[in-house]
Structures are given as C-alpha cells and as structure tokens.
Amino acid sequence: MASTRRRIPEASVARLPVYLRILTEQHDQHVTSTSSEGLAELAGVNAAKVRKDLSYLGSYGTRGVGYDVDYLIYQIRRELGLTHDWPVVIVGAGNLGQALAGYGGFGDRGFPVAGIVDIDVSKIGSVIGGVRVRSIDELPSIVQGQSVAIGVVATPADAAQEAADRLVRAGVTSILNFAPAVLSVPPGVTVRKVDLASELQILSYYEQRRQSSLQSVPTGSTRGASA
Amino acid sequence: MASTRRRIPEASVARLPVYLRILTEQHDQHVTSTSSEGLAELAGVNAAKVRKDLSYLGSYGTRGVGYDVDYLIYQIRRELGLTHDWPVVIVGAGNLGQALAGYGGFGDRGFPVAGIVDIDVSKIGSVIGGVRVRSIDELPSIVQGQSVAIGVVATPADAAQEAADRLVRAGVTSILNFAPAVLSVPPGVTVRKVDLASELQILSYYEQRRQSSLQSVPTGSTRGASA
DNA sequence: GATTGTGAAAGCGTTCACAGCC
DNA sequence: GGCTGTGAACGCTTTCACAATC
DSSP states (O other): OOOOOOOOOHHHHHHHHHHHHHHHHHHHTTOOEEOHHHHHHHHTSOHHHHHHHHHTTOOOEETTTEEEHHHHHHHHHHHHTTTSOOOEEEEOOSHHHHHHHHOTHHHHTTOOEEEEEESOGGGTTOEETTEEEEEGGGHHHHHHHTTOOEEEEOSOHHHHHHHHHHHHHHTOOEEEEOSSSOOOOOTTOEEEEOOHHHHHHHHHHHHHHHHSSOOOOSOSSSOSSOO | OOOOOOOOOHHHHHHHHHHHHHHHHHHHTTOOEEOHHHHHHHHTSOHHHHHHHHHTTOOOEETTTEEEHHHHHHHHHHHHTTTSOOOEEEEOOSHHHHHHHHOTHHHHTTOOEEEEEESOGGGTTOEETTEEEEEGGGHHHHHHHTTOOEEEEOSOHHHHHHHHHHHHHHTOOEEEEOSSSOOOOOTTOEEEEOOHHHHHHHHHHHHHHHHSSOOOOSOSSSOSSOO
C-alpha cells in the first residue's frame, strides 16, 4: 500500500536520494543509528534541513537519540516508490545511450534496462551491457510487455522531441531527457532533464567571475544549484 | 574585458544556457529578432521570467520591438564567459568517461577535452574520441600545461573524493561530478553534480504518487525541479 | 543531556501588473 | 499599440530557535 500522505516539497524530494545513498553506505558499514547532524555532514547540508526533510516522511526519529538507519532507509525507499523495480527503456544507442545501458548503476539501484532502441538500422542488433539494441518500432511492445513507466531520451537534439512523442505514445509517463532540447509533453507526463553542456556553461560563469574580479562565488560541497 | 556587473541569481544563471541554445537555433534559422514571449514558449517558461532573467544582463531589448537575436547571443555568451574555450580534463575512463570524451557536444560548445586520465594502468594508452587515456599522474601537467580550470569526475563513487582532491591539487577550480558521492572541496572551488540514479529516483517518486492515488504531479515541459 | 519535530522568521525566486519607451 | 524592464506581491525554501520527548 503506497503512502497517501501529504505531498513533499520538490526541493526535499530531490534530496531524499542523497540521504538514501548515505544511509545505505552507513548500513553497509554496520552503522545502526545516526543523527540529523551526522547525516547533514555527509550530505553537505545543514542539520535543520535534514530534520525538516525527514519530517515530511513522518516522525521516524527518536528525540534525544537520532534515527535508526535501517528503518529510515525503509521509509525513504517507500516514499520514493523504490519498493519495486522500475524498468526503463533507452531511446538512442549512440555514445551516451550505450554508456547508460552499460553503466551498472542503473540496474543496481532498481532501474533495470528493459530495452534500448534506435532508429538507425546499422545500430540494431549490437549488444550493449547485455541488452540488444532493437528497432524503435519495437518501443510499444517493450513498454507494454514490461510495464515500463520511465523512458530515457539519449538522442541528438533534433531527434529528441520525436523520441519523446514515441515514448509517450507507447505509454511512458516519466522521461529523463539527456538531449539538449526542451521537450513538450502532454499533461500527466513528468520530464526531468540532464544537460551536460549547460552544466559546463554554468561552471564557466562562476569561473569567469572568479577570474575577472576577485569575487566570491558559490563554493564548497555539492552543487551551487538543482538542481 | 569581462563584465564587472552585479551578480546574477543562481536560478537565472542556470537558465541562460537554455536561452542561449534556443537563440542559437533561431540564428541558424535566420531569425533576427524575437520577444520574451517567443523565447518563453521555446524554453518552456513564462515570459516574465525570461524578461527578468535577461534584465540581469543589462537592458538589451527594445521596448515595443523585442530582442535582437545575434546581439542577445553575444551578451549571454559574454556573461557566461563563453568568449573563449574552456578545456576540461576528465578523470575516469570507464563507461561514462569514455562516452563523455567521445561525445562531440563538449568540444562543439567550447569545452574541448584537454585530456582523460585513469588510475587503472590497463586503460592507459587507449584512444577515445581522438584523445589518448593517460595516467592520473599526468594530471598536474595536463592542467597546468593547458590551463584547465574545469575537471570532470567520472569515476566510481569510492574513488570520487580522491579524484576531486587530485584535481584541486592540480589547480582545477570547478568540478562537474558524475559520481554518486558528495565531494568536499576547499573554499574557492565550485562543484556541480549530475546524479543519474537520483534523477530516476525522483521520477520514481512522482510516478508512484500518480499510480497510488490519482493525484496531480509536476508535469508539462522541462524538469519538475532543477536540476 | 541529547536530539527530534516544528512554528515562526528570513531569504530567494517567481509572477503580476504597469510605467516607460519605442 | 506593443513589448520591455522592474517594483511590489506572492509563494516556496531555508534557517532559526525552542518546546517536546526520550
């Protein structure tokens, strides 16, 4: 039974995976209990933020004591919907698509690659990370056959909208977009994007400021932004 | 002469690369003039936001008319520090490091790969995207020899902090981190992270909400968050 | 005594709405 | 008349600070 609790602010949702990763590391090192202070240190944020974030999940800490690592892992996983696997389908078997398919980190973390497709006939048939590249025409059968809810767009920019359209038509309702293009999708479909060139350009901005004037700039752990 | 203007809010800085890309496409299609409304549509944001963002650069529009595409491209590029190339060095020649090195999108957009290094001797010497993989011991000479300011961490999580430390010691002051780990760096060094597993987990959260209750969820173009 | 959970305050970012300018 | 540039209002996010609880 999935939670029907109050919705969690977006900024908090984006930090839960970080806490989850840290807690999982703690678990692997046989740490059984932790505090907002300890988590904050490892996550590169402050303790009040950790407590506020975790409070949206419910009251799973113990005052005067802290948080039970395993219990908190369980609760975060439940909230994020990680109690079952989410197979993903990758569109685009170029450099990036291949790297993503071959990258173990996906399957390991509950996102097995259900398939990788490309429109280019010359790429079809090759095997990447144990998954055979198939024709984009097989997208609907992959999505429906394996109940794929999440699609990954790893095409060039000019093919990205078409890829997204096909994913949506096939029944996908979440898209992770690596192409440098703004996707338009119908209501009810969530898109997140990862834009490598943008990230470098943002770094360039701060780098430049530092180099021209000698001025202060967001610094220290983790991103200056979210995202 | 780089701008010594007021600092631009982080959220705005993060959108400038998107506007820049759209304007460049407009330029390529011989569009000479645009409006905040037109840009907003293509960027998937609203017009007021576009105007506010652009106003931080200065007053480069014309009331009653709009923005000159080429002039705005020039101003954004200048503000982002894109008037010259920023060579980058990649640490980690695994799946992802190779894909990044081979991905044309970097060099094309002013971030040529100055080098790719790995600690694993068996990887050294192979050539990826025209760049030979070198020993991590050569990091200082690559960074200093080619004035590299930006480093990319594409190692496994457990090697990421060590990679960051080496980059910082070599003189890099901006890091783009692909490893699922929080990096700690000295003041004066900027870090941005791209965390693939986190992005999928965030999608999972909204997917799950949609599937359990039938409830509304951030939707439509672009990210529900940042990032 | 320690640490959580949370109202209230402060700080940012977004949107509104319109004056200013072409 | 049309579109920018921007102060003001609004809403979201972070941080503070402390009462509640173990």
